[in-house]
Amino acid sequence: MSNVDVYAEALWQTIKKGESPKKAALALKMTLERHGRSMLLSRIPRALARIAAREERRDGVVLSLAREKDAASAHKEIAETLLKMGAKKEDIKTVIDSDLIGGWRLEGRGELIDRSHKKQLLSIYENVIHS
């Protein structure tokens, strides 16, 4: 982990613990100035964005649907899985992905559940060409 990443991680953790972002950022700026490392300051926002993206990936749950009308049935089918994942219905970000052809795909918190028609058609295709 580079120095920039370490400082960005510290800033992220501070904010996560309840400190106001403005106060935390000012404290970091002062620390860097004190240590003669002000040059690092310009690189910290990008590192912070990376951490935010990582956290979103870790905590976020994305439900991809082929069609809007599949939403009701998909939500019904994923209810149990969501419980296991420790996620609530309101944590889910729903996106429409017509490439799925039909069905749904749930990704988040280190899990991937694919019940799309695309996946099933690909599976048939693989079986045909490899048999």
Added chain:
Amino acid sequence: MSQNSIVEKIIKEIEEYAPTVEHRHVGSVTAVGDGVVAIDGLSRAVMSEIVEFEETGKRSLARAMEVEGSLYGLILNLEEDSVRAVILGDTARVWEGMSVKSTGRILSVPAGEELLGRVVNALGEPIDGKGAFENTTMMPVERQAAGVIDRKRVSVPLQTGIKAIDSMIPIGRGQRELIIGDRGTGKTTVAIDAIINQKNEPKEKRPICIYVAIGQKESKTARIAEQLRNAGALDYTIIVTAPASAPAALQFLAPYSGVAIGEYFMDQGKDVLIIYDDLSKQAVAYRELSLLLRRPPGREAYPGDIFYLHSRLLERACRLTPEKGGGSITALPIIETQEGDVSGYIPTNVISITDGQMFLITDLFNKGIRPAIDVGISVSRVGSDAQTKAMKAVAGGLKLELAQFRELEAFMQFAQDLDKATADRIESGRRMVEVLKQKNGAPIPFEKQVAILYAAGQKYFGDVAVAKVTAVEAKLADFLDAQSSKTLAEIRKTGQLSDASKKELDKTMGEFKLAHPELFSRT
């Protein structure tokens, strides 16, 4: 395949298809470069687990169908927040943010009779265009070597067909014998000749041969495959190749894949001969990987576990007890030295792991002495137990005689007058060196070696001009084949050189001398 049959196949596949839900643990690629990826997530990943890069996730069906096979990675570092894996394929197919799925599988390769005569890559996939394997068993690439209780003493010889080796540096089944030398000294030739010679073994005792090419030019591997095919040796040989153009990860894995395939046959009670050509290139590939994985570098920038890299590989070569099937793996690792320096880091490591080593020397090679083995510093620590009585009888004092000859030869450069005994010894040594010379790709069956060395020991070549010894020896071998085939067969069968056999050999050699008097003149 006709269109109708394709349609039928598709219909059958659709009818039999049972929809499944794919549920996997996933992570995502946060950084990729030089064949190494950093993956965020995959918190349940285990060391050496295979992960699958999801190339089809964000593509349309049509584009997903264009993807050429699955792309896998091998987890080599488990860190606090992420894991690092090496890509077992084309790095260009991986991008930042790509999903990576765990498979729960430890890296394994297919093994089975089907692999015989085939050329596979480090993942066990066929690359010779002869089609996919259908009936194979998956063998783990990393496996604990057999324990003390499961091992048996090395006592069965493995004939290489090379006189200098079988007589003075004998190899037993289950032994690890290092072939070491500078580039261009004939290391690969020795190994390939050993494979070709297995053709002389009866089919039921013939070892399965595995040639692992690491970081070699593909043209060289193709040439070796061709040579083995022409010699009829490819039928019992498997070639595992990770060429110089392959990623470092595959070059690091190739020897383990080779031995995993070998273990399949060993577990079935068969004997296996495996050549690692060469382990110095594997060490370099592993150093590259380790540096990319940000492991702390040690001596010569090799990682701290470089010794373990080779010891855990070579320890898998052994001879099992009859209760475990009695199979064996004999390993002939090759190490390339720089300027003859055997005190380098990797050479000394491998020397200490193996049960002996044969040094090939550039000077001898340039003098035309081939194989260019320096018998003075070559040794086989366990092989003498496996040497047959017949070979022991004819090769007993050979090593000492040659060592004395080399010493006298050096002394001779300064001395003007030599006493008769010294001169005779030098003359005899010169002839013995000629007797031990051998063309590449022409291994000699064990019984013929015994006969030739017996002849040399009886000073039979004493009247032959030094320059003609090799030619006379070849003619004598043919003569013995024609005239004393029964005696040779008996030597092979019993492994002993009885008084009757000696008498018969003496008789045949006398006849040869009478038939070719022109060959027996010192000029």
